[in-house]
Amino acid sequence: MNRRITRPLAALGAIAAAVGLALIPVAPAAAVENGYVRVAHLSPDTLEVDVTLSSLSGGTVLYKLSNVGYGGVSKYMSLPAGTYAIAMVPSAGGATTPLVSASIDVTAGKAETVAALGRNANLSTQVVSDDLAAPTGSQARVRTVQASVNNSSLSVKTTAGLALASNASFGAVSSYTDVPSGSTTFDLTAGSLADTASADLAAGSTQTLFVLDTAAGGLTVVPVLDSVALTETPVGGVSTGGGALAVAEQQQNLEMGGGILSAAVLLAGIAALLVRSRRRAATAVARVE
Incomplete structure (x- = not known):
């Protein structure tokens, strides 16, 4: 029963x-790992610009940066992998036509710099891959980007004699080099032109030296931090408050x-x-x- x-x-x-x-x-x-993008204004005769980064599908603006001037480099923007549109519009005058527009493919776990460089009449964009690996020991890692429109080629070395770039053509990006940390002076030469510039290289940091023209016709460097040891990499970023991240x-x-x-x-x-x-x-x- x-x-x-x-x-x-x-x-x-x-x-x-x-x-x-x-x-x-x-x-x-697990959340899809994001990629990182930042933008650089490297055109000496282009006034301040507003930068927008939008989703390619639908055109939703995810980031907007205002009044970015010559030599300005944004913080990294965190984005899911995919293709995005970047536009740079003059900040003044109410213009709506972009000076520069480009698309960029964001790869998970990778960081890139989108640079607008050259004279205003011949402005172009260049996408540079950034390596955020930390240097060995207490050193710093640096590389150079040749963004001088007045010189077809130039060389950069530390005053201690460590070469970072030799006869680099316009737009050239050097490989990263480990250098001693601390306050460092660089010798910049282009033909008969010789200048110096200094940067504080923190131990454990990775930096890019953008070589630019001065108003007096000389050369200088703008050091920009790529990453720092013992901090979340990349440093910075702007919250979107939704959009693609939602x-x-x-x-x-x-x-x-x-x-x-x-x-x-x-x-x-x-x-x-x-x-x-x-x-x-x-x-x-x-x-x-």
Whole structure:
């Protein structure tokens, strides 16, 4: 007698156990790793610009930077991997036509610099890949970007004689070099032109030296921090408050909703099975009696 009753209950117990497993919260998948982008204004005769970075699909503006002048380099902007549009519009005069517009592919875990360089009449963009690896020991890592429009080539070395760039053509980006940390002076030469510039290179830091023209016709460097040891890399970034960064949260909510719906359907099926099993058990007991 009991076997006819206990077997369906045992089956129900197994199903209930399966439901219990189904309802155990599953940790959401790890967030998609972001990539990083920053912009640099390297055109000496271009006035201040407003920079916008937008999603390529839909044109939603994710970041806006205002009044970026010559030699200005933004902080890194954190973005999910994908393709984005960058535009630079004059800050003054109410102009809406971009001086520069370009698209950039953001890769997860990678950092890049989008530079507008050259004279205003021949402005162009260049995408530079940034290596955020830390230097060895207490040293600093530096590289140069040749952005001088007045010189077709130039060389950069430390006053201690360590060469960073030799006869670098316009737009050339050197490889990173480990140098002693601390206050460092650089010798800048282009033909008969010779200048010096200084930068404080913190131990453990990675920096880019943008070589630019001075108003007097000389050369200088603008040191920009790429990364620093013992801090979150890259340093900085602007909060978007939504936009493309909200997509992952929306997708997570959809997945959670789907899981709850599936569990509800499963529970409804089990409830119906329980009713049928109880009826069968009652029938079996009546027959025995």
